[in-house]
Amino acid sequence: MNNVSKWAAQLAKAVTDRTAIPSLSAGSPELDLETAYRVQRKLRAAAGPLAGSKLGVTSRAKQAQVGVSSPVYGYLAAADAIDLGDSLDTAKLIQPRCEPEIVFILGRELAGPHVTTADVLAACRGVAVGIEVLDSRYTDYRFTMADVVADNTSAGRYVVGTPVDPQGIDLRLVGVVLEKNGKVSATASGAAVLGHPASAVAWLARQLWAEGEGLQAGEIVLSGGLTAAVPVVSGDVVVASIDRLGSVELGCR
Template structure:
């Protein structure tokens, strides 16, 4: 990235205003094709500071690009991450207005809550499994403040990993169960659109927790007890239209429902 530090602040401010006005902006990488992953996270951190200054708070983290097809699309071999903001979390059966977003899509995923803190490096799957206390069926709304979803990797990272909102079912104890074979059926207005299994998320959704702990640990960040960990989509995201009702049914976890308002 050739821009000085104030370039990072300028890009964070542009994304902040795009979120506030629901007006998309051109890809950041159009203006500076040299933007890389590190630049994306630098912009993301400044954007989070702006949102927290408005009264929001980070209550967890979401991982994206956890499936092989999505990584191939971006020509990467690792996931990305962004914050889970308190203002974006809704309970099962919530009605979320489509007008709150720019170009929303929805996807089903497994969500964990930590019962103990984790800090990398050196966190393995066994340690991550011991730290997880609860698991929830989740429906994530992803959105992009970038025009037409014309995102490169640095764009989506800077844009908080394209976060929008999440709807969560009631939690169940995680125990020592294996979430890799956990099956999921995803429907819109009663029509089955996709199926998936936990293994689509980095081979094991618990491995996503370990990955996040290690990557954030490199930046001096600890995953804290009580935080939510969104482990990534189990299928391709589906565009949202006002009036839609989405349901994801998970083996052992139950179902979660999202209604889309105007």
Template sequence: MITEAERRAAAAALMQADHDRQPITQLSLTYPDLEIVDAYAIQQLWAAERVAAGARLVGHKIGLTSRAMQMASQMTEPDYGFLTDDMVVNDGACLDVSRYTKPRLEVELAFVLGADLYGPNLRVHDVLRATEYIVPALEVIDYRTEVPRAITDTIADNAAAAAMVVGGRVVRPMDLDVRWVAATLAKDGVIEESGVSAAVMGHPAAGIAWLGNKLAAVGRHLEAGQLLLSGSFTRPVSVESNTVIHADFGPLGSIGVAFR
């Protein structure tokens, strides 16, 4: 493990990298004793600074939900990050690509809770009962550290969360089979990726249950009203300036976002 002073220095370095849009050396190289518990502590310090600067915490994102991504990162479980109100943008937004380092987009479903969820031992049905509605989403991921990254680098870097776009049709969880939501992701009119939501741990709500159980281990819980990104069911697609992205979720509608 690393010291509290080192954790604070690491969080400050990440925040500066985010501000400057300039990746820093991997924290795992700067701090060879960095452990996963340190990485989440660094992430929490970053979140606290964002709140102190006026942002409001609105939820969480879950990453590494596919087995392939876990194996690539030498992990046996997902990771998670925080979401603030200034990270959430509406369908049809035009984002400035210079706000990011190397932005990429992923297709996801977002869950909005209507009731608190306390772990441990949460299951899919617990999540569905507590969910007020589900809405299509795109996550903008971006890294503030150089490659290659250890899992501790990714976790400390807020699980690469940069922004999210919400839109399409709002649905109640019992009104559809959440496992079989299909979507395509098009870049400048060309379909680059497609997928189905069952690719997220077999069921997107399984990721939410995992998160609730993970938070319970550190004395936290999922709160009513929180916005929860359940994990990507496509590979990420890179974007540049003058790029238009369109995600089609079929019966759940579509989302569009442009980058200038």
């Protein structure tokens, strides 16, 4: 078994066992981003139907903190979606954390080497509030950027609210509030994601084009966490609210 297959198998087993493992780089410091995306693609091939893509490390401050100059991306498995009104089964995850997202729902294909923010806004048929449930497979969320890419950028579950027409909404300026159990955990604005959340989606489209892929009509894109993620356990209730987009509530059991 080569290293890519071995690492993919270790991560898949961590999900099945619901048990965190040491980071891959702890034992293999040679792991780099290119190889990490190969591990991710190995996992993606076994994930079943896909719903779209997700972005990570979209904050300029976070990029500087971890020493990278661009975001990272992963895939969204359709089976990981939580319907509005349903709850998060925390027993099926390892160490869940929730963060608010602006979600783009694409109305047409978005692909090419020169996709712009304006192209993204023209291609989307709606935007929505979302909550992404992160669930790193690594002990105590300790990892390098290559580790997190291999682990599909800590993807766990996600819930997407009712889409609204983005026309006339400046997504840079919308206010964001994340609440946990009735108390404000964090606030932000849409500009927390690369200055404009649609810019993150444009970056993703250009990156996928370089890999011979693209974003398809009907897919959703989680444009990146707008605040720090909050840990959750059974009994918690998380609410993400974004001006003019609405709110999403997620109960945990």
